[in-house]
Amino acid sequence: MGRCNGRCTLVGFCCLQLVAALERQIFDFLGYQWAPILANFLHIxxxxxxxxxxIQxxxxxxxxxxxxxxxWVGWNAFIICFYLEVGRLSQDRDFIMTFNTSLHRSWWMENGPGCLVTPVMNSNLAPEDHHVIxxxxxxxxxxxxxxxxxxxxxxxxLFGFxxxxxxxxxxxEEEDSFDFIGGFDSYGYQAPQKTSHLQLQPLYTSG
Known part of the structure; x- marks a missing residue:
């Protein structure tokens, strides 16, 4: 029963990880965060x-x-340090998350709870096909x-690990202690005893 509990608990944690990774993948796709998208895919x-x-x-x-x-723990620790701008990390370096292919950031930047987005019209700070908000x-x-x-x-x-x-x-441990058919341990295996049968034939003499 203990083995089953361990396996079932691990499968449960894996399922939670899978759901959390899929949820994160969706929002990273919406924010065009290509580096996290790749990491999430490998994690899945x-x-x-x-x-x-x-299971097998x-x-x-x-x-x-x-x-x-x-x-994965190391990558997420880096993400935390990146968004908190620990040390020399800065969110102004978009190429870290987007491979320098876009100016998008976290999807939650514009769509967080209670956020009010106001576009800045005719701004000279915006490159082509982009706008300032x-x-x-x-x-x-x-x-x-x-x-x-x-x-x-x-x-x-951490729990999954x-x-x-x-x-x-x-x-x-189960593989090491597995007893194959016939057994290979010193108590269960007995070598076959060799027995020889000699058939005696009568001797006849002619006189």
């Missing part, structure tokens, strides 16, 4: 791999999933929404 593939490995008793897949979660009245600034989203991803990844290591260890 890794989570699916983790679910498959858990594949410890190697779980190890790969656990290694990816370490990278002012955003005011937000109940929660977009950078904090992104920080909460990344913190949630880190929380789920712990359970992936645990379930993988259980699978490896």
């Amino acid at each position: 593939m890794a989570v699916i791999l983790g679910i498959f490995g858990t 008793y594949r410890s190697k897949y779980l190890m790969m999933y656990a290694v990816w979660l370490v990278l 002012t955003v005011s009245g937000c109940l929660l600034d977009y950078q904090y929404i992104e920080v909460v989203s990344s913190a949630t991803q880190i929380f789920l990844a 712990v359970y992936a290591c645990y379930v993988s260890k259980v699978f490896l």
Whole structure:
């Protein structure tokens, strides 16, 4: 029952990760955030791999999933530092998130709760095919929404990593102690005894 609980818990965390990643992918697509889109796609593939490995008793897949979660935690920690502008990181460097292909930022910047967007007409600051806006009245600034989203991803990844290591260890122990048909341990296996049968033939003498 303990093994089943561990597997079921891991599958549950993987499903939560999958839902959270899909939700994040949608909003990153709306904001044309190409770097997060790529990272989210890889994360979704890794989570699916983790679910498959858990259901099919594949410890190697779980190890790969656990290694990816370490990278995923690092990426989300970078996202948090980026939006909080820790150190030399600045949100003015759009190329970090968009590969310098657009001027878009987080979708929540203009669509956060309570945000009022006002376009600035005839602004010389706007490049071609773009416009300048002012955003005011937000109940929660977009950078904090992104920080909460990344913190949630880190929380789920840490729990997923712990359970992936645990379930993988259980699978490896089962593989090592598996008793094949006939048994290969010293107590269950007995070598066949060789017996020789000699048929005696009567000897006849002619006189």
